[in-house]
Amino acid sequence: MTIHSWRLRGIAALSLLLAITGTFLFFRPTNASALAVDLQARSWEHASGITQQEIQNAAPVPDPHALTQLTQDASQARKHKIATIPFWSSSFDYQGATYPFSMVGKDPAKGSSLSVVPVFLIPIKLVLADGSVYDGSTKADAVADSPLFRFAQFDSGFTQYGDAIQRAEFWNSVSTKSPFYHVWLAPPLRFPTLTLNVPADEGQLLTLRSGKVVAGVDINYLDDQFQQYMATYHISPWALPIFLTANTFGLDGGACCIGGYHSAVENSSNTAIQTYVYAEYGDLGLSTTNPTLFANTDALSHELAEWLNDPFTNNETPAWSVPSQPQYGCSQFLETGDPLVGVGFNVNGYHLQDEAFFSWFARQNPSIGIDGKYSYLGSFDTFSPGC
Numbered sequence: 001m002t003i004h005s006w007r008l009r010g011i012a013a014l015s016l017l018l019a020i021t022g023t024f025l026f027f028r029p030t031n032a033s034a035l036a037v038d039l040q041a042r043s044w045e046h047a048s049g050i051t052q053q054e055i056q057n058a059a060p061v062p063d064p065h066a067l068t069q070l071t072q073d074a075s076q077a078r079k080h081k082i083a084t085i086p087f088w089s090s091s092f093d094y095q096g097a098t099y100p101f102s103m104v105g106k107d108p109a110k111g112s113s114l115s116v117v118p119v120f121l122i123p124i125k126l127v128l129a130d131g132s133v134y135d136g137s138t139k140a141d142a143v144a145d146s147p148l149f150r151f152a153q154f155d156s157g158f159t160q161y162g163d164a165i166q167r168a169e170f171w172n173s174v175s176t177k178s179p180f181y182h183v184w185l186a187p188p189l190r191f192p193t194l195t196l197n198v199p200a201d202e203g204q205l206l207t208l209r210s211g212k213v214v215a216g217v218d219i220n221y222l223d224d225q226f227q228q229y230m231a232t233y234h235i236s237p238w239a240l241p242i243f244l245t246a247n248t249f250g251l252d253g254g255a256c257c258i259g260g261y262h263s264a265v266e267n268s269s270n271t272a273i274q275t276y277v278y279a280e281y282g283d284l285g286l287s288t289t290n291p292t293l294f295a296n297t298d299a300l301s302h303e304l305a306e307w308l309n310d311p312f313t314n315n316e317t318p319a320w321s322v323p324s325q326p327q328y329g330c331s332q333f334l335e336t337g338d339p340l341v342g343v344g345f346n347v348n349g350y351h352l353q354d355e356a357f358f359s360w361f362a363r364q365n366p367s368i369g370i371d372g373k374y375s376y377l378g379s380f381d382t383f384s385p386g387c
Helices: 074-079 137-144 161-169 219-232 298-309 358-362
Strands: 002-006 012-017 043-045 051-053 087-094 097-104 114-117 119-127 133-135 152-154 157-159 182-185 194-197 203-207 213-218 240-246 248-252 255-266 273-281 316-320 331-333 344-347 350-353
Touching (some): 097 316, 133 240, 161 298, 219 255, 273 298
Parallel strands (some): 213 248
Antiparallel strands (some): 012 255, 087 097, 152 157
């Protein structure tokens, strides 16, 4: 089982190779408005012993700074009245290079603060051409009751999962001058279910190696529907819409599998930037090697943590790679879940992913994270290795 992160039209995605066809795709991050994806040919043997090959189909990689540069400076965004979720911006230096970034909420180094982001939960009901139905509305209550929204005990406090991660990764500030620092998601407001009668050439049933049968739907088709929905319902850029499917994976060119992504799109006048998240809510045992992989909120926790740390999908870092996730190759983006796919923990019966901390990407020594760790669970002993 392997996971991949990629960007298509500004999407930062989490995908899972389930070895259905033996085809393996690796996606390189590209710019926010890209319509193409850079696919690199790679062959490697995963720890499971499955040999996987990729067919090269390289497309041009546009400028990764397509989103307005105003997102790199919060004061300029306010000055120009950019409508979007609350965020702060800063930068770090490494080996003579400066890396600007933006994150949701307020700067934890500037004292205690509370940021609350409204959430619209949008279930997706998929009706495939053969009549099979996969209804995300059956999972919506479980998501709303999860530690993504309800408070639970974490190492960094009694709070929500995303806030716990943010507090833990900036613990040096939170534990001293910003003890009441929080970034909370409001209880999700349920929006009308998006029902899609998926054309036969856009979706199909997939039988996984585990024997589980899931829906597979073209990811570009899905994203088009999401953007049309947000326009139809006049979704506010101040809020976070979350699109939710059940036991469904995105396909690209027929190759499986994408379990979730987060994205940002701006309007034509550069006056608003809409961020949004998609994730599937899966049953236990989709993976034969890791039964909790993509089980219930595993994928959504990955995407929400990444959205908090890279809401506009353009935070770059020194290039990194990890031996445990060779499918990413050499990445240069602050996507906190990518280095630790498959590593997680349970809270009140929900599966949540471990996340790499800011210090891991910024190569800070010592880490400013809780207990000097480089991820919530302490999965890394030091900062990111180069490549």
